[in-house]
Amino acid sequence: MKLYSYWRSSCSWRVRIALNLKGLAYEYVPVHLVKDGGEQHSDAYRAINPMRTLPTLEVTEGGKVHHLGQSLAILEYLEERYPSPALLPAGPFLRARCRMLAEMVNSGIQPLQNLSVLQRIKGELKADDKAWCMYWIDRGLAAFQAAAQETAGTYCLGNAVSFADICLVPQLYGARRFGVDLQPYALLTRIEAACASLPAFQAAHADRQPDAVPA
Amino acid sequence: MKLYSYWRSSCSWRVRIALNLKGLAYEYVPVHLVKDGGEQHSDAYRAINPMRTLPTLEVTEGGKVHHLGQSLAILEYLEERYPSPALLPAGPFLRARCRMLAEMVNSGIQPLQNLSVLQRIKGELKADDKAWCMYWIDRGLAAFQAAAQETAGTYCLGNAVSFADICLVPQLYGARRFGVDLQPYALLTRIEAACASLPAFQAAHADRQPDAVPA
Numbered sequence: 001m002k003l004y005s006y007w008r009s010s011c012s013w014r015v016r017i018a019l020n021l022k023g024l025a026y027e028y029v030p031v032h033l034v035k036d037g038g039e040q041h042s043d044a045y046r047a048i049n050p051m052r053t054l055p056t057l058e059v060t061e062g063g064k065v066h067h068l069g070q071s072l073a074i075l076e077y078l079e080e081r082y083p084s085p086a087l088l089p090a091g092p093f094l095r096a097r098c099r100m101l102a103e104m105v106n107s108g109i110q111p112l113q114n115l116s117v118l119q120r121i122k123g124e125l126k127a128d129d130k131a132w133c134m135y136w137i138d139r140g141l142a143a144f145q146a147a148a149q150e151t152a153g154t155y156c157l158g159n160a161v162s163f164a165d166i167c168l169v170p171q172l173y174g175a176r177r178f179g180v181d182l183q184p185y186a187l188l189t190r191i192e193a194a195c196a197s198l199p200a201f202q203a204a205h206a207d208r209q210p211d212a213v214p215a
Numbered sequence: 216m217k218l219y220s221y222w223r224s225s226c227s228w229r230v231r232i233a234l235n236l237k238g239l240a241y242e243y244v245p246v247h248l249v250k251d252g253g254e255q256h257s258d259a260y261r262a263i264n265p266m267r268t269l270p271t272l273e274v275t276e277g278g279k280v281h282h283l284g285q286s287l288a289i290l291e292y293l294e295e296r297y298p299s300p301a302l303l304p305a306g307p308f309l310r311a312r313c314r315m316l317a318e319m320v321n322s323g324i325q326p327l328q329n330l331s332v333l334q335r336i337k338g339e340l341k342a343d344d345k346a347w348c349m350y351w352i353d354r355g356l357a358a359f360q361a362a363a364q365e366t367a368g369t370y371c372l373g374n375a376v377s378f379a380d381i382c383l384v385p386q387l388y389g390a391r392r393f394g395v396d397l398q399p400y401a402l403l404t405r406i407e408a409a410c411a412s413l414p415a416f417q418a419a420h421a422d423r424q425p426d427a428v429p430a
Contacts, residue, residue, distance in 0.1 A: 050357070050358040050361035050362055051319055051323055051355070051358040051362075052358070053323070059308070061307075061308040062308075066308060068311050068312070068315060069315050069319075069362075070314065070315040070318035070319065070322070070323075072287075072314065072318055072322070073311050073312075073314035073315040073317075073318050074311065076310070076311065076314055077307050077308070077310070077311035077314075080307040080310065080311075081307045092276075092292050092295040092296045093274070093276040093277075093281060093292070095291070095292070095295065096283050096288050096289065096291065096292035097283070097288075099285065099287065099288035099291055099292075100283060100284050100285040100288040102288075103285035103287055103288050103321075103322075104266055104284075104285065106318075106322050107285070107287070107318075107321050107322040107325070107326050108266055108268070108285075108326065110322070111322050111323065111326035111327060112326060112327070112332065117327065120347075120350070121340075125336075125340050125342045127340045127342070132335075135335070140266070142265070143265040143266040143267070146265035147265055147266075147284075
């Protein structure tokens with residue numbers, strides 16, 4: 001498999017964690033979101049991902065090469081194709097709670113802080129993109145924590161890592177980057193610390209990627 | 216089951232379609248997103264949905280009442296709990312393509328046009344919320360159509376209705392509402408017309424809900 005990724009893209013980071021947790025080897029293909037106006041806008045990348053977003057997972061199915069976009073769709077694919085270790089809990093109800101938490105990040109926070117949105121907020125609307133981000137991240141994390149309280153153990157859903165943790169960890173990195181005060185989110189930073197002790201999360205960290213730019 | 220819904224909420228609409236397709240009866244509980252500053256911000260609603268978004272599905276599992284938010288998580292729950300008729304295709308790869316299309320709407324378009332975002336674009340940033348919306352919807356539909364071309368039959372994935380169609384149809388209503396020209400999207404409007412002939416889609420339409428406001 002090939003993963004088109006950018007070191008600091010939180011959606012790419014989610015898929016890196018899942019691939020590592022499932023012990024799946026992959027080739028890392030960096031796509032620079034900023035250089036030359038953004039490599040994701042090139043004709044070559046648009047041909048494999050018309051939404052011009054990261055990540056894209058290249059897989060071979062039935063002898064044919066295919067491209068999958070959208071991190072949550074990719075996580076579900078990996079879960080169905082490589083079920084062990086499971087990254088969703090057992091039973092429809094807990095699975096729904098897990099997916100709900102994942103979606104609170106995936107559709108509730110991240111889309112509002114992604115680069116193409118910030119470029120419009122700052123470039124076209126001449127507004128404060130950092131303040132914009134902080135508002136949505138803070139609002140979203142408050143809701144995420146309130147919901148996670150009902151199911152959390154060591155991780156968001158009991159004592160097994162799941163999609164919810166996979167979405168949470170890169171989002172907390174983004175929260176710090178944009179200056180959100182994480183003091184009120186003790187449950188979430190505790191879960192983050194538990195994840196940070198796992199090799200799969202360590203190897204997926206933005207700073208550990210081949211295209212990472214040292215601070 | 217109870218569905219907390221608003222007639223014009225595209226995310227509520229998705230769940231209404233799925234419930235209808237699976238033949239599941241539910242009680243409709245209207246939550247007015249605008250009246251009195253928005254009923255979704257009330258303490259009562261926040262207690263069941265801390266993200267303050269619609270829809271919320273109330274279900275009873277193990278003799279206990281639970282609340283599920285996030286439309287895609289709810290669709291997956293319904294699919295696992297009530298597998299027939301299936302709303303995801305067979306096989307991990309096609310399922311991934313289906314979820315990818317659904318996520319292109321769910322995380323790629325809708326979060327940028329939802330009411331809380333438009334209120335900030337217009338109210339705080341004093342910018343043109345309609346132009347903002349049109350940009351993201353048009354960009355997203357172009358990508359959706361390019362991706363759907365690879366799998367479409369009568370519907371987005373061959374000849375069976377799936378999550379992708381369920382997300383597409385309310386998004387096209389939103390596109391018209393915000394003035395997006397749908398002329399370039401012949402494939403998508405053809406799929407929309409096929410869906411519109413199905414009673415489950417008809418009954419889920421915004422205008423058919425008990426809280427609908429006639430134009």
